[in-house]
Amino acid sequence: QKEVEQNSGPLSVPEGAIASLNCTYSDRVSQSFFWYRQYSGKSPELIMSIYSNGDKEDGRFTAQLNKASQYVSLLIRDSQPSDSATYLCAVLSYNTDKLIFGTGTRLQVFP
């Protein structure tokens, strides 16, 4: 079992819809969770961090964390073609110096 799992996609949504990206992790003592956006040919850009169970909202983005189910998700409201990118989920476990990354979900938003 991979430590951090994401569906590779592509996830295709129409402009204006809600895009829902999901991530599961295997280490129960994971404590910090991150979502990165990576455009083709560019470096990963941090867009959300979440540490506590529940929802965290930032503009059109909402991160959701459920530690009991070992599940973290990213919702993008009012999706725009400019949101088309690969989204990487990353997890930091307790007492470690390394983020564990999923392989990413490719999101396509069509007009």
Place this chain on the structure above:
Amino acid sequence: NAGVTQTPKFQVLKTGQSMTLQCAQDMNHNSMYWYRQDPGMGLRLIYYSASEGTTDKGEVPNGYNVSRLNKREFSLRLESAAPSQTSVYFCASRGTSGYNEQFFGPGTRLTVL
């Protein structure tokens, strides 16, 4: 405040040549990382440094060496480049207090012929 910077942006090497990729951060972060990213493989950790003066192997260290020159700088060296090292290389740094967020540099696209 430039964040994480990397040089060069692009490089073409011949098999057997050596080169050093440079990375610097101005966020006063303790931890620094080198990753490579290949199509379909995701980000793979090559080496990391939890603090000045320490380095540790990651998932794919063979063929690479690193130096943590000071708190700001972390370099990656290819002693004898091989075509299998053709990749995009990213440097990153992470704070170890507060939110522990990790930030990436712009990357170096390396081709080994």
